[in-house]
Amino acid sequence: MSWLPTLKTATPEEGFELALKMSRMGVKYTQPDDAVRGKLRKVYENNADSLTQASQVVAINFQTVSAANNYWT
Amino acid sequence: MSWLPTLKTATPEEGFELALKMSRMGVKYTQPDDAVRGKLRKVYENNADSLTQASQVVAINFQTVSAANNYWT
Amino acid sequence: MSWLPTLKTATPEEGFELALKMSRMGVKYTQPDDAVRGKLRKVYENNADSLTQASQVVAINFQTVSAANNYWT
Amino acid sequence: MSWLPTLKTATPEEGFELALKMSRMGVKYTQPDDAVRGKLRKVYENNADSLTQASQVVAINFQTVSAANNYWT
Amino acid sequence: MSWLPTLKTATPEEGFELALKMSRMGVKYTQPDDAVRGKLRKVYENNADSLTQASQVVAINFQTVSAANNYWT
Amino acid sequence: MSWLPTLKTATPEEGFELALKMSRMGVKYTQPDDAVRGKLRKVYENNADSLTQASQVVAINFQTVSAANNYWT
Numbered sequence: 001m002s003w004l005p006t007l008k009t010a011t012p013e014e015g016f017e018l019a020l021k022m023s024r025m026g027v028k029y030t031q032p033d034d035a036v037r038g039k040l041r042k043v044y045e046n047n048a049d050s051l052t053q054a055s056q057v058v059a060i061n062f063q064t065v066s067a068a069n070n071y072w073t
Numbered sequence: 074m075s076w077l078p079t080l081k082t083a084t085p086e087e088g089f090e091l092a093l094k095m096s097r098m099g100v101k102y103t104q105p106d107d108a109v110r111g112k113l114r115k116v117y118e119n120n121a122d123s124l125t126q127a128s129q130v131v132a133i134n135f136q137t138v139s140a141a142n143n144y145w146t
Numbered sequence: 147m148s149w150l151p152t153l154k155t156a157t158p159e160e161g162f163e164l165a166l167k168m169s170r171m172g173v174k175y176t177q178p179d180d181a182v183r184g185k186l187r188k189v190y191e192n193n194a195d196s197l198t199q200a201s202q203v204v205a206i207n208f209q210t211v212s213a214a215n216n217y218w219t
Numbered sequence: 220m221s222w223l224p225t226l227k228t229a230t231p232e233e234g235f236e237l238a239l240k241m242s243r244m245g246v247k248y249t250q251p252d253d254a255v256r257g258k259l260r261k262v263y264e265n266n267a268d269s270l271t272q273a274s275q276v277v278a279i280n281f282q283t284v285s286a287a288n289n290y291w292t
Numbered sequence: 293m294s295w296l297p298t299l300k301t302a303t304p305e306e307g308f309e310l311a312l313k314m315s316r317m318g319v320k321y322t323q324p325d326d327a328v329r330g331k332l333r334k335v336y337e338n339n340a341d342s343l344t345q346a347s348q349v350v351a352i353n354f355q356t357v358s359a360a361n362n363y364w365t
Numbered sequence: 366m367s368w369l370p371t372l373k374t375a376t377p378e379e380g381f382e383l384a385l386k387m388s389r390m391g392v393k394y395t396q397p398d399d400a401v402r403g404k405l406r407k408v409y410e411n412n413a414d415s416l417t418q419a420s421q422v423v424a425i426n427f428q429t430v431s432a433a434n435n436y437w438t
Contacts, residue, residue, distance in 0.1 A: 002232045004231045006231060011077075012080055013077040016077055016095070017102075020102050026274030026277040027273070029236075029239050030264060030273045040266075041267070043267045044103075044268065048113040048120075049117065050267060050268055051100045051103055051104055051113065052117070052127055054100070055097075055099030056130045056133060057275045057278050059095065059137070060275060060278040060282070063136065064282050064290075066137050067290065068292075073141075084148060084151070085150045085151070093175050118176060118177045119177075119186070121186040121196060122190065125196065131175070132203050133206060136209065139210050146214075157296075157297070158294075159295065159296040162314070162317070163321075191328070192332070194335045194339075195345065198336065198346055200319070201349050202349045204321070205315065205356070209356050212299065212360065213359075217360035218298065219360075221376060223377045223378040223381055224377070225437065243420075244381070245419065245421075246416045249416055249419045249420070255411060259411070268414075269413060272418070273417055280424045283427060283436075286432075286436060303369075304370070304371060304372055308369055338401060340408045340409035341409065341418065343405065344409065344415065344418050345418070347388055347389075347391030348421065348425060351425040351429070355429050359432075364372065364433075
């Protein structure tokens, strides 16, 4: 089953969570090793700038999801 | 209750504040621990580049909110 | 009175200045202390990369303002 | 044969993978040497911020691919 | 006279140069002192990452100018 | 003759190469000295984060080129 069968979601909040998933998948495609990603997570989740940067990627992906859902109008 | 029930706001200023909330939620999903985020806040709120970066995430999210509100025309 | 009553401006130049204001408000919401921001300003206004980064946030906000004004056509 | 004959894909997931390919090609055009890129890969795949940054480029390219596919409506 | 009377240009190349001007004005509004900017220029024009970052701001502003000109169709 | 007579290209791949050219011109306008750029190239083509950043600028410019070509539909 596809991890991204559609960009449509029922609500904006679910769309935001999809954007979060897309952001993580962008990382996972580059670093598929779960153990390595787990170790790196300890680093960036305690670094202010890393978290802001992560939030930025989510914001960019959420633009895409929002447009796909016609902003849930 | 959803933290993001809609992207619609009454005014541009409320839209800007929603964009701010979205930016913070992007961080919170990655680092859910309030105590850790509180500690990191002390770091980035006193760093010029961190603040500029935070403002950038707000700007990206505000693009989404503005489009959702048809720019409050 | 709202600091952002509308995204409409009479001219592109005024729109650019609104984008600048939005960029600064993105910082101010995160660091509301005028004295701290004043101190940090001394740092980033003398750093080339910080200034480029600031210009980037203005560019992103100006995209929003320009769309809201239908590019002043 | 072109590495980018079209921006159209059958599904969102394939579109995401195309965005990944575009992101890598953006690197390859600048650094065409496979051996050098292989060596650099060892560096960034073990660096949290590098991976977030890579995910951001994918997110930007995915905006383009998604628009080209009318969000797979 | 306004430094930005319009976003319209006759050609894409002139539009690119306008985007460059907008990027520089984004810096100038934050650091109005010509002598300081001149000194900083020596720094970033010899730094690869600074130049890439500068090119990125131009790219963002060029998106705006291109849309304003309907991509010079 | 203009280096950017049009944003139209025959294919997506040619559009990607135009985006690459635009990214480099964004650098060249800021640092016109070929010898300096050649020297800097040695630096960033061997740095993983620099290459990712370069790919990001191409991605942003490719958004513009793709829109100008109506995504080569």
